[in-house]
Amino acid sequence: MSPQVAGVVLAAGGARRMGGRLKQLLPCQGEALVHRAARTALEAALHPVWVVVGAGEAQVRAALADLPLQCLANPRWSEGQSTSVALAARQLRAARVPAAVFLLADQPYIPPALIQSLIAAWQNHAAPIVAPRIAGQRSNPVLIDASLFPLLETLTGDRGARALFAAHPPLEIPWPDPTARAEIDTPEDYQRWCQP
Numbered sequence: 001m002s003p004q005v006a007g008v009v010l011a012a013g014g015a016r017r018m019g020g021r022l023k024q025l026l027p028c029q030g031e032a033l034v035h036r037a038a039r040t041a042l043e044a045a046l047h048p049v050w051v052v053v054g055a056g057e058a059q060v061r062a063a064l065a066d067l068p069l070q071c072l073a074n075p076r077w078s079e080g081q082s083t084s085v086a087l088a089a090r091q092l093r094a095a096r097v098p099a100a101v102f103l104l105a106d107q108p109y110i111p112p113a114l115i116q117s118l119i120a121a122w123q124n125h126a127a128p129i130v131a132p133r134i135a136g137q138r139s140n141p142v143l144i145d146a147s148l149f150p151l152l153e154t155l156t157g158d159r160g161a162r163a164l165f166a167a168h169p170p171l172e173i174p175w176p177d178p179t180a181r182a183e184i185d186t187p188e189d190y191q192r193w194c195q196p
Contacts, residue, residue: 005119005143006097007046008088009037010160011105012054012077022056023184024105025063028194032063033184034105041103042067044115050091051105052077052084080158089152096146102161103141106184108193110141114175118143127171129164135178138170 011024011034018026024034031039034051041049049069053060054077061071072091076083085102092100099122101115118130122143130143142161144152148168155163182193 004097005046005122006092006095006100007038007041007044007049007115008085008092008100008102009034009041009049009051009105010081010084010088010102011037011060012052012074012084013081014055014078018185018187018190021187022059023190024060025056026184026190026194028108028184033108033194034060035063035067036108037103037105037110038064038067038069040110040112041101041115042069044101044112046101046115048095048097050088052088054078054084080156081160082155082157082163085160086153086155089149092146093149093153099143099145100149101141101143104183107140107180107182108184109177109179109182111177111180114180115141117173117175121171121173125171128168129161129170131170131172132175132180133172134175134181137181138172139175139181142170 025032050072052072052074054074074084074087121130128145132139184190
């Protein structure tokens with residue numbers, strides 16, 4: 001596995017469906033969701049790791065202070081996820097990394113081994129996009145080759161990299177554990193996955 005593959009944790013959103021609570025900072029098994037996602041990226045040997053911050057920037061930065069990573073401030077976070085992806089893509093291009101794995105701060109059960117599987121598939125098949133297939137559905141995180149970073153910089157609206165999927169269908173790799181699909185979008189999701 002190449003240690004040069006970068007990691008990007010998208011953690012800038014305002015979490016409208018969480019009833020005013022900033023979900024990035026909610027504890028899940030004793031650890032803030034954003035810290036958990038960033039730690040997973042580091043444990044998967046992604047390097048460098050950037051976390052895109054926006055809503056609650058100071059608090060999110062504080063929650064990550066003990067981890068060896070960098071935060072990217074997105075002043076346009078309220079315009080949608082595309083602004084965070086485009087900001088990260090500019091940073092990735094400047095760093096000249098060969099690929100990056102994009103993770104969501106609200107998916108607490110992504111194992112490092114899944115990320116390593118994405119990288120192995122990218123290395124073996126030279127696919128521009130690699131995504132896991134979990135419980136019959138394409139899921140996150142998603143690996144994107146550097147050849148597509150310029151396209152990521154042009155994204156608009158509240159869509160992330162999936163806006164590229166029609167023109168660049170992802171190579172999908174199966175992942176056996178459906179728990180990895182867990183995503184914290186609502187108070188009900190949080191109750192189910194983080195407060196057993």
